[in-house]
Amino acid sequence: MISIDTIRDAHDRIRPHIHRTAVLTNQTINDRAGAELFFKCENFQKIGAFKARGGLNAVLQVAQNKEGTALTTHSSGNHAQAVAFAARQVGLPAYIVMPRTAPQVKKEAVLGYGAEVIECEPTLDAREAGVREVIQRTGAVLVHPFDDDRVIAGQATAAKELIEDYGQEQPFDVMVAPVGGGGLLSGTALTTHYLSPTTRVVAGEPEGAADAVLSFRSGQVEKAPYIKTIADGLMTTLSERTLSIIRAHVSDILTVSDDEIIAAMRLVWERMKIIIEPSCAVPLAAVLKHPDQFAGQKVGIILTGGNVDLGKLPF
Template identity: 80%
Template sequence: MNQQITLDTINRAHDSIRPYIHRTPVLINQTINNLVGASIFFKCENFQKIGAFKARGGLNAILQVAANNEGKAITTHSSGNHAQAVAFAARIVDLPAYVVMPSNAPQVKKDAVKGYGAQVIECEPNIAAREAGVVEIINRTGAVLVHPFDNDRVIAGQATAAKELLEDAGEDQPFDIVFTPVGGGGMLSGTALAVHYLSPQTKVIGCEPEGAADAILSFKSGKVEKAPYIKSVADGLLPNLSERTLAIIRAYVSDILTVSDEEIIAAMKLIWERMKIVIEPSSAVALAVVLKHKDKFAGQKIGIILTGGNVDMGKLPF
């Protein structure tokens, strides 16, 4: 599946998933605007089905797998939100789902995956073990792999969040910049493509934890790099980019900026306190970047995608 993701691809994805997703609200907060000195619009995917934007990409991919009779089951590997997206989407199309999850994934996310009817297969917390687990399932069940981000259908689905943001808050005055977190790069790739097609004057900036800083290195070198070390409260942003996501990001993203865990936690706390909404640490990375560089972004119209709200309430970082 290596076709170019066009605007038509994104529009078709949106039409396909629309019956099953929420058109999440776009919120503003005057206190945060005053703090940054900018006009910020938060696209609240923490209110999405399964509590994260991943429902979009998972649904788009799995609805197409089912429509084309490409397999009798679905598999994936994920530490959390994509796992839930796959379980949720597989239930809609009535296919069994087998989800490989690292043993250290948050229990709240494992429970949610099981709650949607998928089978959870636990593995050692490293990418090799995750991929080996998926291969075993494919060999045993003939399941179709829906990769968390290295998949054009998933990327096109994720692009629909930015499409809605631009439609709902970018009509009268275009955004100067849209910020989104980056882990494997599915959301950042989709956002960059949607913005490129629908608001070409708008920049897209990726936001990454210092404790998983592979995307910034890959963005600069042009090849998929590994992070120097991996340790971050933003558990959803630990994967490396793929060749596919890196190519899109290098073509359509202006910059990637990093923040420390302390800065992520402070931004997360600010959103909880001021906006009264639940977001997970990965979601706070974009606001953390804006706060860190507020002099650079003052006076601008900014979009931020709050990617999800699946946080373990017993283990809040603040």
């Protein structure tokens, strides 16, 4: 069980290593949504995404408790950079298993943090086998991208800052985050439950990776009917751990199409002048798609990251 003290400890632990990211508002987007939106800009976070929080909270504890002398994970995305970055902060080596199909720019970012990249075939089996081999060879400690209380407690600190900075005098009516494996959503839901109990928590999920909405309804970890979405950070399936937190503390999961994601992404680029990745646009897409559910409300939105390949934009 992740208590509010666990989340506070996580925040104290990672605070020296992270940015307290800006919260932005935009009148045009408020007018479009018919609501008052507060965007927590984790695209400005270290490594360009909130994942730095969870990675740091886990890695700092591994180092403090001397649980191991190296770190490993498998990821093609922001979590790979998060573990590489966190490992460098504590001076431990990191071995990151990445599918050989991952963009070169992401491999270079991981290498840039001084980690070793181990390439594998782009399947979950190959990725897990790669990590097992690394652990056997180096004794590295695995930092799972979401199925880990320490990672969830780290991700929970983004909503904590948003509530502390903008949700004190007048609480948010609703807090919206995207859902992939559920680490950020679980953390956001727990923080909101503890610090702003009148605020409901809603998730946005791509139609093309709609496992969480099925799991949320059935109570079992379900697979998505199909996986095809531009939101490449949200393709993962929930774990038992994240599903149970989400079932307890999330009000609803709203799905959006890739066209809706791209339109929301473009709106943020054009009007807010900030760069967000497709996965990051999912909550706003959900708010714009369901104006009735947010009309006149004060809405907190976690903008999760800004790592896009500028050579491959959808517009």
